[in-house]
Amino acid sequence: MTITSEDQSATGPNYHYLSLQGAQAILTKASEETYANLVTTLAADGDSGAMMCVHGGVGLGKTFAVNLHLDELAPDRTIRIKLSSSKIQALRAALYRKLDLPGDAPASSTRCETMIKEALSEAARVLVVDEAQWLDTRAFEYIRELWDDEDTRLAVVLVGAENCYHKIKNRPALDSRILVWQRYKPLTPTEVLTSIPRYHPLWADVPADDILWIDDLACHGNFRQWAKITYLLQEALTCPQPPTYSRDLIRALFSRIDPTQRHTE
Secondary structure (H helix, E strand, O other): OEEEHHHHHHHOOOOOHHHOOOOEEEOOHHHHHHHHHHHHHHHOOOOOOOEEEEEEOOOOOHHHHHHHHHHHHOOOOEEEEEOOOOOHHHHHHHHHHHOOOOOOOOOOHHHHHHHHHHHHHOOOEEEEEEOHHHOOHHHHHHHHHHHHOOOOOEEEEEEEOHHHHHHHHOOHHHHOOEEEEEEEOOOOHHHHHHHHHHHOHHHOOOOHHHHHHHHHHHHOOOHHHHHHHHHHHHHHHOOOOOOOOOHHHHHHHHOOOOHHHOOOO
């Protein structure tokens, strides 16, 4: 599966970092596994759904893959939440809004939770919680309670940084309910050579040695780092008097990104 950003904009949001124009969704080994894991999770228990956790370093494409695949697998029943607070109150309020329940979330936690559970019992849903590592113990337990409730038909996808795995493992009741775990890792050099020339047209004709050089110095198999370099290169090549591609041009772009994420030549 390869989906262009133009295809995405026609059917839904552009999930690429900075909505990078011209970027394509590349089916890597990790995203293929995510697709298979989502199919398993959504189909478990007679389509009621199971729980899964996708974790790993930042910028590796976890959220991108989950969102893109769920647009295909469950486009009309996915609830996406990304919280700015770890507290259960914020989680309840976000769920209340995403379920299109009337008015503001009730001040009474009991009333609010009852209305949320009633809404979740009406149809099968997929709850995606991004940046799940920020949730506190009570918020994690609330998600487990929603999934456990005999009247809800809920699949849960927790997406988080590497420490999300450890936070869940420290909560045995939640840990024991996770059916599928998937850890994302940086692209290998072989995957970089396969994926990056297809990721954006700007890299299609760049020599393989240069692709590996850029990855080794600045990107380290990280899609978000590649998106930053691509964005800056695209900007440079669309100015009134664009330069031609060269390693010197790439070195100039390196000077604009975080030096702590770069190796020296």
